[in-house]
Amino acid sequence: MPRIDRYILTQFLTLFGFFALVLVSVYWINRAVSLFEQLISDGQTALVVLEFTALTLPLVISVVLPIAAFAASAYGTNRLSSESELVAMQSAGMSPWRLARPVLVFGVMVGLMVALLVHSIVPLARARLTDRQAEIAQNVTAQFLRAGSFQYPARGVTLYISEIAPDGRMIYFFLEDARNPREQATYTAAEALLVRTEAGPRLVMMQGMVQSLRRTGEKQNLSVTRFSELTYDLGTLIDPSAARKRDLRAYSTARLLDPDAALLAETGASADKARAEAHERLAKPFQAPVAAMLGFAMLLLGGFSRFGVWRQVLWAVGALIVVQFLATAAENQVAADASRWPLIYVSPLVGAAICVAVLWLAARPRRLRGGASGGAPA
Template sequence: MGQIERYIMRNAAVAFVACLVALTLVIWVTQILRELDLVTGKGQTFAIFLTVTMLSLPALITIIAPVALFIATLYALNKLNGDSELIVMSAAGMAPARLLRPFAAIMLVVSIVVAAMTIHLMPASFAALRDLITQIRADFVATIVKEGQFTTLESGLTFHFRQRSGDALLGIFMQDRRDPERTTIYLAERGQTVDVDGQSYLILEKGSVQRQEPNSRDSAIVTFERYAIDLSSFGQDGGEIVYKPRERSTMELLFPDKEENYYKMQEGRFRAELHERFAAPLYAIAFTLIAFAALGEPRTTRQGRGSAMAAALIAVVLVRIAGFAASSALVRTPAAVVGVYGAPILGSLGALFLIFGGHGVKRRISRLADAAAAQLAAFLPRVRRA
């Protein structure tokens, strides 16, 4: 790679890193604000709060990285054109393939990183997050519930105790309405959490369990002297952690347990998650090529670059929306897998056609974009006057 290519690569790489960091921080802050309830409402330490938000970063980066690369490519090409460097390179006989080479190198590196994150790191982080949330829920007596307050542990699950007496809780009330077909109420004079073989249990003493069945006016009441509740079952089915498709490794998606009840109910989501992981790196390629197709040719000061950028942005949005739509359709029908891979591949092929052979088509698109921009510019003053 020559000195010119290294110069272009350095500008594009710096712009990419800056965009990636800025966009990630902005979106990460929104995640932090959303999870702030862990500290303020659920009594967790700042370390737990920071761990939860950090575990969401791989998923954010896999989505943000292609967008950051698209913005960086536009910025680098626009800067080269603004400084007349593209015109000089073109006049010196620099072919489009040579100009594309540094962007292609960055594009391949980003694609490989995104592939590694979507195939391995992202599901591992989601699984770790699920384990951590389960641990937080299991430790709710020590960290979440407050004396004399009704606390909603999750949707449909409410806990209350009158007061503490050492390590014990007195006057316990717990209502479980997570199952819409049945409401269960636990009442106990006394309760205490214990750990057995790494599992947390709430041991209730001298109380009753009331179950209200649907279409029944009477409740079934069972009294007890001692009753144990597995705290790790909160938010889970059958007392075990059931990992969602995005929380499972790629090997588990490739070779799922077809006898598992959850898989039978969510087979479409397993299929969509698997193909979405494999298709994710293709968007870094498609977005880079679209940006290069829009601004890869030198333009004079009279030729506006804004319309070309707008056209590239619209193309990127359309490609990503098509990918999301195909992924959603894949949950219902396996035939939609064509669209999951087709959206980024067609976007890449269309951009390559414009870069290397579709100069006439590109000029017509540019004229249409310029005309649309001119009409919009003429329309806005009329709107302001109105």
């Protein structure tokens, strides 16, 4: 690689590292705050919060890198122009197409980073995150077994615990199950224990009673049963419709391109939905070189101005907004109908076309103002 290309590439990579660090920090902190509030309210420890925020980091990085590439190329090109280095390169005979070569290499490098993330690291992180979410979802104590307040784990179910002893015993336990209006049951116990089994969590109540109220027409029958020990299946308190399916993003791209019956059963998604997720991953790395080229090419338009290149910067931002708008619109269309997954590639193709058109305009010889002179005076 020629020295001038290495110089431009080094400048852009340095700026890219700075912008990527700043943007990832902002996005990650914002995500971590919401996760912190949710997990702490569920009774999780700080280590669990740290683990969850770390698992969301690869996804945040994959989203931020194309934006950081655009910011680095736009800022770097502006600095080269303000320090007259870009003018010197053009005066030496380097066309916009030639100047764009190191920028394209820079964009491809960032695109490879994004590809590594979306095809390898993000699926692994999502798989681990899904498993940890399933473990926490099964932790009934963290969900609704809290002392001193009424809990509503499901619609029509009320639960109250007076106190939780250090050894895990729940003192003065109350549970009302009114999901069936015709059969209402109220459980009270002096003590209760949570026991985990292969079939799910079980609640063992001791020294209590069950009050069953049955309604038949206008008649109501109340029966009271006292017990020394009673086992209750806590899995019945969980709404079956709230059961989480495995996330498509936890699977590899190869499996999503050719989904099998097991994958579709675990995720509850269709084959078109799985293929759409795979093609979204395949298209995402192209956003980085497109964003980098937009930030560079737009700033080559127009001549020198004492007021800087703020107008070209606005054009670059506007072009990036158009490309991102097309990407969002395509995602919405694919979400409505997964068979429309080819629309995912419209955004990078339009962005590439804009870059080629802008470089062609920048490479055209500029006409002299006032037209060509008729000849030199004698």
